[in-house]
């Protein structure tokens with residue numbers, strides 16, 4: 001089935017008892033057992049819940065993986081995946097990962113003696129040289145946030161497989177509609193479903209998909225032990241969001257492509273970051289079907305940043321991304337504020353960098369908003 005149909009018909013659909021076409025919200029903590037230990041597959045909702053399970057099967061289908069897991073946030077999904085590691089293990093991480101990912105590794109997992117290096121994973125030689133005897137995981141984001149750098153997933157997988165290292169891909173920006181890392185050899189894919197998968201800025205959730213039974217059993221053990229599960233209502237809401245992912249992504253991409261075009265003709269825009277630009281065309285073509293709805297751009301001065309941000313009528317100044325409404329942010333002062341300034345500057349996340357999450361409004365209205373705001 002094409003992913004455009006799978007988004008609607010994948011996982012578990014409907015309700016066998018009533019014929020309802022949507023999966024019911026099973027708002028329950030526990031389940032009656034016929035006799036001790038004899039039940040219908042559900043004992044307690046931390047361990048398993050039918051609404052959550054429908055979502056978990058849906059994301060596994062979309063990512064073409066073995067098994068899916070739903071968590072209460074992207075960060076709890078990421079933390080649960082990191083718990084596959086143990087004290088003394090080493091992890092290689094993309095150097096411009098999501099700020100919260102940097103923070104949880106550098107401030108929380110560090111206390112449990114998880115060893116780590118943040119490196120430019122788009123440079124495969126750096127990855128090769130960064131692997132140590134105790135390296136157990138390579139964790140990449142592609143495209144990265146906010147600089148849209150691409151890492152060639154297949155090359156990372158090739159290096160990792162030789163040494164029995166797990167490859168983990170944060171697929172939040174691309175979504176399975178534009179990129180399916182497991183089909184390119186990755187072991188684990190994860191999402192902040194708060195973004196494009198939910199798509200309506202109305203929930204916080206995380207998803208994980210693994211590519212085999214052994215990892216599936218280990219992830220379920222962690223999910224059930226740690227307990228950072230997604231509740232039934234949010235699971236239902238997320239299923240509803242995912243059903244329109246393909247149509248929304250088509251419009252996000254279309255709008256973003258036109259805005260990139262417009263920005264590239266503006267004298268106050270100094271640099272544009274968009275997947276497939278900046279010399280990564282080959283990697284882009286090999287693993288993504290389209291570039292998505294996220295654009296970062298550097299403007300000529302901090303005064304311009306202020307001018308753009310203070311006069312907008314349609315585009316909302318806010319953290320987060322991936323919703324139907326256009327959002328704008330200054331990563332250095334918002335999402336990436338927890339990265340030390342010196343390191344930020346080195347990476348290119350300057351105070352003049354603006355990140356735009358292009359919504360699905362009529363594109364001329366978004367462009368007009370930026371244009372009028374500047375004037």
Ligand SMILES: *Cc1c(COP(=O)(O)O)cnc(C)c1O
Pocket residue numbers: 073074075076098100101141145170172173191192193194195204205206
């Ligand atoms: C937002 C985000 C996260 C964290 O997800 P939450 O749902 O906010 O916990 C992780 N990775 C990326 C790329 C993100 O954009």
